[in-house]
Amino acid sequence: MTNVSFDEFLLNFGFGTKDEKREVLRANPEKLIAMDLSCYDPQEFYAEFPNLVGSFAALFCDEAKKIEVHFRVRHEAIVRKMTELGFNPLEVSIVSCGFIFPRTIAQIINEAHFALEEGVAGREDINRAMRFGVNYPKGPFEWSAGRELFVRTLLGELLTKTQDKRYVASRLL
Amino acid sequence: MKLEKVVVIGAGTMGSGIAQWFAQTGCIVTLVDSSETQLQKALAGIHDSWDKLTSRGKLTGLEALKQRLSISTLDGVDPGPDLVVEAIIEDLDIKKTLFLRLTELFSSDAILASNTSSFPIAQMAEALPSPRRGRFLGLHFFNPATVMKLVEVIKGPETDEGLCHDLYRWFDERDKKPALCKDSPGFIVNRVARNFYGEPLRIVGEEADENQLREVDAVLREVGGFRMGPFELMDLIGIDINYSVTCSVWEAYGKEPRFAPHPLQRKLVEEKRYGRKSKRGFYTYD
Numbered sequence: 083m084t085n086v087s088f089d090e091f092l093l094n095f096g097f098g099t100k101d102e103k104r105e106v107l108r109a110n111p112e113k114l115i116a117m118d119l120s121c122y123d124p125q126e127f128y129a130e131f132p133n134l135v136g137s138f139a140a141l142f143c144d145e146a147k148k149i150e151v152h153f154r155v156r157h158e159a160i161v162r163k164m165t166e167l168g169f170n171p172l173e174v175s176i177v178s179c180g181f182i183f184p185r186t187i188a189q190i191i192n193e194a195h196f197a198l199e200e201g202v203a204g205r206e207d208i209n210r211a212m213r214f215g216v217n218y219p220k221g222p223f224e225w226s227a228g229r230e231l232f233v234r235t236l237l238g239e240l241l242t243k244t245q246d247k248r249y250v251a252s253r254l255l
Numbered sequence: 256m257k258l259e260k261v262v263v264i265g266a267g268t269m270g271s272g273i274a275q276w277f278a279q280t281g282c283i284v285t286l287v288d289s290s291e292t293q294l295q296k297a298l299a300g301i302h303d304s305w306d307k308l309t310s311r312g313k314l315t316g317l318e319a320l321k322q323r324l325s326i327s328t329l330d331g332v333d334p335g336p337d338l339v340v341e342a343i344i345e346d347l348d349i350k351k352t353l354f355l356r357l358t359e360l361f362s363s364d365a366i367l368a369s370n371t372s373s374f375p376i377a378q379m380a381e382a383l384p385s386p387r388r389g390r391f392l393g394l395h396f397f398n399p400a401t402v403m404k405l406v407e408v409i410k411g412p413e414t415d416e417g418l419c420h421d422l423y424r425w426f427d428e429r430d431k432k433p434a435l436c437k438d439s440p441g442f443i444v445n446r447v448a449r450n451f452y453g454e455p456l457r458i459v460g461e462e463a464d465e466n467q468l469r470e471v472d473a474v475l476r477e478v479g480g481f482r483m484g485p486f487e488l489m490d491l492i493g494i495d496i497n498y499s500v501t502c503s504v505w506e507a508y509g510k511e512p513r514f515a516p517h518p519l520q521r522k523l524v525e526e527k528r529y530g531r532k533s534k535r536g537f538y539t540y541d
Contacts (some may be wrong), residue, residue, distance in 0.1 A: 148478045172477055174470055178458045182474040185458060186485075189450035193513065203443050207434040211443035214432040215397045215405035221482035222447060248453075248512040 085146060090114055095140060097121065097232050107131040116151070116160050123179035123243060138171065139181035141232055142225055150174050150181045163252040179243055180236045181191050187225055188233045188240075194222030195252035227238055231254050256423040260336040262287055262361075264329070264353065266297035268298040269370055270342035272400030274300045278324040279314075279342075279401065280429050285333060286326050294326040304401075317384060334361055340394055350374065351382035358387050366418065368394040373503055376411035376438040376488060388413035394422070395442055404432040407442045424493070440507030445500055449514055451475075455485040456517035463519065468537050486537040490530035494523050 083096040085106065092113040094106050100122060107115060108128070115134050118192035119127060120141030127134050136153040143149055151164070151171040164171045178185060194208050203211070209221020226233055234255045259282060263274040266288035274286040274297075288294045302321060308314035339357055341350065350369065357367055367390060369379055373424045376393045383391055393409030406426050419435060426433040436443050455475070459467045472484020489497050498520045505514040523529075523536060530536030 142479075144480075146480070150337075150474055150478055154323060168329070172474060176467060176470055178401055182455070182458055182471050183478045186451065186454040186475065187479065189454045189513075190447060193447045193450055196272060196513070197439075197443065197539050200439065200440050201437055202446070203434060203436040207436060208443055208447065211405055211407060211434040215403065215407070215434075215444040216448050216451075217482050225526065246512060248515065 086111070086163070086167065090161060091116070091157065091160055091163065093160065093163060093167075094118060097141075097235075103127065104130070107134055109215075114155075114157065114160075116153075118156075120181065120184045121232055122239055124152060124177050137177075138164075139184050140169070141184045141229065141236075142187055143169075146170065148172060150183060152177050152181070179239055184236060185240070187222075188236045189248075191222045191226040191233050192237060192249075192252055192255065195226075195254040199252050199254050256425045258337045258425055259283060260333065260338075261285075262336040262339045264288070264339065264341045264357075265335075265343035265370075266290070266293045267342065268397065269398060269400060270340075271297040271301055272398060273340055273342055273359045273396050274324060275304065276396075276401045276430075278320060282323065283337070284324045285325065287329050287332055288326075289328060291328070293371060294328075298324070301450065318494070325421055329356070329360065332360070335416050336361060338368065340368045342369055342396075345371065345373055347374050347378060350379055354379055354391070354524070355382045358383055363387065363390075365390070370396055371452055372442075373500070375440070376409050376414070380411045380413060384523070385413075389415040390418060392419060392422070393438065393442070397444070399541055402519050402530045404430070406433045407444065408432050408433050408435050408441055409438050410435070411438050433513060441500075441504040446504060446514075450503060451481075452489055452501070452520075453513075453515070453517060456519055459519075461517075461519050461522070463537075465538065490536035490538055490540075493529050494520060495529045498524050 083094060083098045086093040091238050092115045094117040111133055116136035118140050119137040120139040124137035135155040135157060138149050138151040140149045147168050148170040151173050161171055168240050204224045209223050212218040212221050237249045237251040261277045261282045262285045263270050264287045266286050274284050278284045284401055305314060305317055305320055309317045372395060380388045380391050392411055392503045395407035397403035399407050408423050410421050423433045423435050434443055455471045468486045472487050475481045475484045498516060501516045508514055527533055528535045531540055534540045
């Protein structure tokens with residue numbers, strides 16, 4: 083994880099366990115914090131930490147650096163700093179475990195892994211099918227490369243929260 | 256692999272598009288349908304498309320191209336094509352009957368393929384005499400077939416593996432992006448794409464308001480890089496059609512929870528809110 087501290091604010095980037103995220107919030111009680119919670123439910127953290135003013139999802143952030151940002155208490159300085167850091171924040175009002183984009187993509191990635199696990203097609207064919215059959219900007223395995231742990235973590239969170247078996251992760255993740 | 260003569264059966268949207276694409280790649284194509292009216296309509300549509308492309312400078316050799324495409328009923332068709340692609344109505348019994356007829360009409364060298372999006376290749380293969388099954392497979396094109404690059408090359412249980420690889424290479428060397436896959440419900444795309452709709456529906460829930468729908472669409476377009484968001488896309492495809500595909504994949508996988516339809520889909524279908532075509536779906540259209 084990386085922390086960027088400025089004025090009375092702190093931005094926390096990167097993947098961490100829930101405990102590691104909590105530790106950042108506990109260790110900086112004087113700071114107003116916005117944190118990458120791509121794999122978790124921001125509401126759970128908002129309820130626990132009054133100094134958490136916003137959350138964002140940078141898990142699948144690509145070269146365009148567009149990210150979903152949710153504010154419990156909006157601070158223009160945070161938006162400005164994110165922009166200075168090269169991010170392109172899109173403010174959202176929906177607070178969902180895994181936000182909107184990571185949650186949707188995680189499920190597409192999971193299904194692609196199930197298809198691979200069952201021998202329906204190879205990685206390249208699945209990527210190609212989704213890019214050229216339905217114009218996805220990337221294939222599922224291009225999105226998941228190097229992020230398997232995070233996808234599994236997010237699916238695990240969704241499974242725990244909803245008890246819905248649709249979030250059971252493929253063994254290949 | 257030699258694919259010079261192609262027969263496409265079914266002159267609807269998919270069949271016409273497939274026939275047009277094969278003709279554009281240089282094949283001699285016969286588009287077949289039982290309805291003369293439908294054939295004339297399809298031919299006029301393809302010619303119109305070629306005329307427009309020519310006038311925009313995107314196509315050359317118009318007359319030669321038009322000569323490569325003919326129309327026919329099944330009784331009058333040349334019995335010696337290299338490839339026959341079926342693109343008729345999605346009805347398993349009708350397809351099985353047709354394929355049995357095709358084995359009688361066409362030589363045993365002809366490759367027989369189905370453009371089905373919903374039926375197992377194995378079930379259609381059952382209708383064929385055993386020796387013909389090695390040259391029977393699925394070739395699933397995407398609409399519009401002249402624009403969308405993907406062809407799913409689907410190996411049936413008895414399809415000659417070498418034939419699948421040869422076809423893969425043939426398409427790959429032309430203006431297509433083939434993907435080789437096993438005969439399983441939804442093949443690749445209609446299976447993996449289900450969650451592009453199912454997960455956003457679960458994010459907004461049954462009581463979603465329009466602002467939430469717009470927000471999800473905007474995030475998946477602007478952050479995700481998709482051309483359309485899931486709700487605007489379902490409205491375009493037809494919520495009834497999307498719901499039907501979802502149910503079909505869900506049933507085929509033994510009601511696996513990952514494919515379960517969402518109550519909001521069913522509710523909209525029951526209310527006849529099919530999307531753009533009925534002026535009301537997730538959004539309202541003037």
